Amino acid sequence: MTTFDFRKSSYSNGTQECVEVATNVQGVVAIRDSKNPAGPILRFTPATWADFHAALAEGHLPQGR
Template identity: 60%
Template sequence: MKLEWIKSSYSTSSGPDCVEVATPDKSHVFVRDSKNPNGPRLTLTPTTWATFLPYASGN
């Protein structure tokens, strides 16, 4: 399965440090470090991802 990775809206084009997310279906959210696209990635449920997002955005 080919994943379409989306960069964080907080990322800028001037810096390589960001998180990327792919959601190939309604039951998985994949998260990876853009500096290491072939490295490890997290696999989360949508519920876990939604619970995490407020902490990641600082809200």
């Protein structure tokens, strides 16, 4: 089993938007909800994560609820 070393994202605000990211495993960017650390973990390739992040930054994907 892979052990990810999660850190809180700089985009987390501590009350509602609580995201943790792990990049310590080669070839994987892992994301989870810090309010539910035993919950699901999303895994992306670094290239896919970079594309997703760029799309958000450019406003191509909806943000918020």
